[in-house]
Amino acid sequence: MYRTVDASVMRQVNKQTVLSLIYQKSVTSRVAISEETGLNRATVSSLVDELIAEEFVEEIGLGSSTGGRKPILLRFNARAGYAVGVDVQITHVTSVLTNAARDVVHYQRLELEANQEHYTTDWLLAILRQEIQAVIAAMPASPHGVLGVGIALPGLINHTAGRVIYLPNLGLADWGIVEELSQWFPYPFVVDNDANCGAWSEYLTRRINNLVFVNAGVGIGSGIIINGALYRGRDGIAGESGHTTIAANGLLCSCGNYGCWEEYASERGLARYLREFGVEADIGPHFVTDSVHLAQSGDPAFRHAFQKLGESLGIGLSNVLQVLNPEVAYLGGTVAEAQSLVLGEMHRVIRHRSMDANKGTRIVVAEPTAVALGAAGLAISQAVKMVPVPTA
Ligand SMILES: [Zn+2]
Structure with a gap:
């Protein structure tokens, strides 16, 4: 009796393993799955046939061979669901x-x-x-x-x-x-x-094993991929870079701390730099887009505010790079819409403040749909x- 339960549980686990592997690879084959999972070829074939019958997996022709029969290529069925x-x-x-x-x-x-x-x-x-x-x-x-x-x-x-x-x-x-x-x-x-x-989106798309994604909107947070997996920390809250201190006696943040990075490098920071220049600024759905247009048309208050924003983004991102040494840092969120106005200043600050190895870290602006x-x-x-x- 126990044997039956064990066999069915094992088959379930093996099937999920095979499907997960097919999902992770853009293209694979029964032989490659067998080699990667250690499952014997008959088991893999039977599980793959089941997944094809269920329309989770599809066959897409023959691959190249190093001597034996050419393998039938498999991929996850994009139209499965x-x-x-x-x-x-x-x-x-x-x-x-x-x-x-x-x-x-x-x-x-x-x-x-x-x-x-x-x-x-x-x-x-x-x-x-x-x-x-x-x-x-x-x-x-x-x-x-x-x-x-x-x-x-x-x-x-x-x-x-x-x-x-x-x-x-x-x-x-x-x-x-x-x-x-x-x-x-x-x-x-x-x-x-x-x-x-x-x-996770950038990792799935580009398979870069060590990256950080800074989402900068009204607040700032970071997502961290280490060795191809999301790093979550002990309590699942790793990456709260927006609430690291960049000014010891700085401004009060919504989290209760003083001098948090997000007070200086988010939409809240941009609004405050504008107010310091005498411009009334309200955060709303078009705040960054409209501000970018005004800066591009030469308005000195908006140009000044984006320069300050770029400097603050650079200071905090330099800290992140020093801690994580990622292959790529992605900049997402509404603040990324201001890339033409902030990236130059960010690079300048990072070159000034980071160690040599981190100075040249690629900063890539993410698509607005990435999250x-x-x-x-x-x-x-x-x-x-x-x-x-x-x-x-
Ligand atoms: Zn805070």
């Missing part, structure tokens, strides 16, 4: 629907009014329900439908428990968001920090690990 990714920021929400190969098939953006009185878990839940429903309504037919839904939030998240620990700029704390969403939708949910999602894409990618990565074995 779809994933939803939602990126919640303070001034806007970006949502995408992707196929299983992470191609965006639907995109939508909702602008939010910056208003502290709105910020309740019910308010955010209503927004998420509306956005998820609208995205799923745009989904084409497929064998497996919604593979998963990933939610990216700006703050401290317990990814394993599916709970919000603290979202400083929304003032929300201790919230079982996955449990609440699961009462409305029958799909597997994942929730993670926005910068972690951005880092939502990463959330969808995390949902698919999780779904692939949960594919059930049919009961015979």
